[in-house]
Amino acid sequence: MKPPARTGVAIVGGGPAGLLLALILHRAGIESVVIERRSRDYVLSRIRAGVLEQGTVDMLRAAGVGGRLGREGLVHDGFDIAWRGETLHIDLRGLTGGKTVTVYGQTEVTHDLYDALDEAGVPVLHEAEDVALHDLTTDAPFLSYRFEGEARRLDCDYVAGCDGFHGIARQSIPEDVLKVFERVYPFGWLGILSRTPPIQEELVYANHERGFALCSLRNPMLSRYYVQCPLDDRVEDWSDARFWDELTRRLPARLTGTLVTGASIEKSIAPLRSFVAEPMQYGRLFLAGDAAHIVPPTGAKGLNLAASDVHYLSEALIAVYRDKDDGPLDRYSETALHRVWKAERFSWWMTSMLHRFPDTGPFGQRIQEAEFDYLAGSKAAQTSLAENYVGLPY
Structure with missing residues (x-):
């Protein structure tokens, strides 16, 4: 396929945010081109989160990629928090008036988006090199890049920066x-993926004196487990046997009997950070996803x-092209950041409550215990947790 020389929206980054934006714009009759520096196989090999808010599920269905999600996604009505050898159940459906979350891996979301874009004929250019953004504060921005060994130029009306934390968009x-x-x-998550049945049907978040743990899953025969570990640990330091032993120590006895261990098929250590860049727009460049913000994975935000960024940005772009209304696009950063900071707060709060911090001392530990005791005894506190976990309204 010969790369187009012009498009309406140039989308930098071929992860879920960029692909979903391209599909929504296509459904609205707006042309776009996706520029991705990695190969499709690489993008699809990335192991990422698998808990989707109701709003994200609704967006995917509206974009026409809800079929396999509906068949294979696992709807979860709640989750457990393990503490002091016991578990507290958070009834998401009951506390939020019927809202739930769906377990469906990011890799599967990306597969579905690729398939839809291929069918629609929307250009997705992989392994593009030396991407640079130009004239962003004019009404004629453009991208320069190399593709299949040749220098290319893509003129456009707007640029969407969906290229992640290390991408070129925010740096521009x-x-x-x-x-x-x-x-x-001051810690990371050591995670493994194993072809084993999950410890239970719903997720388990655990606080233990040895550190945090999470029991998650991707499907009925693919489990994802995590343990908190020091930042200077290496994956090579953790054999499968050591991981399973440590995970078992951090879980209540009622759960360890159902834990099925097995060989890991992926193992990695992820650092944790909270990060926000403001503003999320500059001239005709608009940031979305990890290009603008990072949350710790606690709470799966x-x-x-x-997805919520894509919701606001796609609505704003559609208003420009369909209604000649620049207002929503001018307010995009303000609108998106209003929700971003609420999600940042929630992710920070869950992380602060469930992890062991090496520098807070006995006082910090007592505060953490009081926080959990309050949560366990207060329906209002549980409702607040549940409302944030299933996703705040757009």
Whole structure:
């Protein structure tokens, strides 16, 4: 396929945010081109979150990619928090008036979006090199890049930066314009993927004196488990046997009997950070997803927050092309950040409550215990947790 020389919206980044934006715009009759520096196989090999808010599920269905999600996605009505050898059940459906979350891996979401874009004929250019953004503050921005060994140029009306934390989009905003807010946490998550049945049908978040643990899943025969670990640990330090032993220590006795262990098929250590860049727009460049913000994975807000950005950005772009109304696009950053900061707060709160912090001392530990005791005894507190977990309204 010969790359187009012009399009309406140039989308930098071929992850779920960029692909979903391209599909929604296509359904609205707006042309776009997706530029991705990695291969399709690489994008599809990335292991990421698998808990979708109701709003994200609704967006995917509205975009026409809800078929396999509806057949294979696992609807969860709640989850457990393990503490002091016991578990507290958070009834998401009951506390939120019927709202739920759906377990469906990010890789599967990406597969579905690729298939839909292929069918629609929307260009997705992989392995594009040396991507640069130009003239962003004019009415004629463009991208330069190399594709299949040749220098290329893509003229456009707008640029959507969906290329992640390390991408070029945010770096294209001048330093004197961009404000960055960040907290780096003093630990990481060691995660493994195993072809074993999950410990139970719903997720388990665990706080233990040895550190945090999470029992999650991708499907009935693919489990995802995590344990909190020091930042200087290496994957090579953790054999499968050591991981299973540590996970077992951090779980209540009623759960360890149902834990099925097995060989890991993927193992990695992820650092945790909270990060927000403001503003999320500069001239005709608009940031979405990890390009603008990062949340710790506690509470599974990363992909869902990217989806809410795409909701606001797609609505704003449709208003421009369909109604000649620039107002929503001018307010995009303000609108998106209003929800971003609420999700950042929730992810920080869950992380603070469930992890062991090496520098807070006995006082911090007592505060953490009081927080859990309050949660366990207060329906109002549980409702607040549930409302944030299933996703705040757009």
